[in-house]
Amino acid sequence: MKLYGFSASNYYNAVKHLLLAKGINFEEVKVYPNQTEEYLKIHPMGKVPALETSEGIITETDVLMRYIDRQGDESFFPSDDFKRARCEEIMKIAEIYIELPARRLSGEVLLGLPRCESAFKEARPLMQKGLKALDNLCSCDPYLMGDKMTAADILLRYVLVVAKMNASKVYAWRLLADYPKLKAWEANMAKDEISKKVDADAKAALPELMAHFNSKK
Ligand SMILES: N[C@@H](CCC(=O)N[C@@H](CS)C(=O)NCC(=O)O)C(=O)O
Structure with a gap:
């Protein structure tokens, strides 16, 4: 699977945390939200995160979390x-x-x-x-x-x-x-x-994110 987004995004990190907790192999593809026609083919709203699966790309954090949870054994949703x-x-x-x-x-x-x-x-x-x-x-x-x-x-x-x-x-x-x-x-x-790994990645991604925001001002 491929996870599109950036490491300082909290939505992205919720999905990334679950992928790591489930032990699922995935590749991180860095992208910032944007409205280019090219990116809208990946995320129809131009936001992050998006998850590429063998069957296609899906978006919306809660949807991704439910999808990911159904892969593999251990579930992070109660069975009851x-x-x-x-x-x-x-x-x-x-x-x-x-x-x-x-x-x-x-x-x-x-x-x-x-x-x-x-x-x-x-x-x-x-x-x-x-x-x-x-x-x-x-x-x-x-x-x-x-x-x-x-x-x-x-x-x-x-x-x-x-x-x-x-x-x-x-x-x-x-x-x-x-x-x-x-x-x-x-x-x-x-x-x-x-959490420690996701937080460390988020911290390392912050300077670039701030530069990205400043370039938009
Ligand atoms: N409803 C979306 C929200 C995702 C979202 O707002 N992500 C932020 C980054 S943390 C974003 O892409 N913002 C840019 C925008 O709103 O255009 C989800 O659950 O995944």
């Missing part, structure tokens, strides 16, 4: 129907109520664009509700759903990268300060060997 639904519920809350509002602040944080007042006003309350929901739903003992790491742990870990950075820069808000359980969970996830 109700628990699987809970895992998917956690993933959806993380994406819609934390990732997406946080991302509305990225123009200001990453590109130095003027503050978007509606995003500034609306993002924080939504993220607060999302965090509270996760705090209520997750045991964090030691993983979100108990003793086994699931796709929800992997996705939330990378969702928090953007959310923490943007909350800190825009609101001087330490995102997990009021959530000691999630904070301890996050610290535990950071110790995972795959």
Whole structure:
């Protein structure tokens, strides 16, 4: 398989983490989001990540995570129907109520664009509700759903990268300060060997990403 994207992208890294956890061989193909006709043939929205399989290319992080999980033996989604639904519920809350509002602040944080007042006003309350929901739903003992790491742990870990950075820069808000359980969970996830590798690759990719953003200003 080929994974298209760049190592400082949190969506890309959630997929990469799962590929590594599943022990699937894959090649990383570096590309930044763009709207060229050539790239739109790979990712119809011009975003990252995209995954090339033997049958064709698919996109959308949650779709990729489900597809990858069905390859190979060990699954990162619970086999019990109700628990699987809970895992998917956690993933959806993380994406819609934390990732997406946080991302509305990225123009200001990453590109130095003027503050978007509606995003500034609306993002924080939504993220607060999302965090509270996760705090209520997750045991964090030691993983979100108990003793086994699931796709929800992997996705939330990378969702928090953007959310923490943007909350800190825009609101001087330490995102997990009021959530000691999630904070301890996050610290535990950071110790995972795959997390360490993905984080090291992300760190190494940052200077080039910043240069890419600066070239767009
Ligand atoms: N819904 C997409 C979102 C992916 C996404 O927004 N990726 C970012 C990089 S982390 C991107 O490509 N941004 C460029 C853009 O939105 O045009 C997914 O789940 O994969």
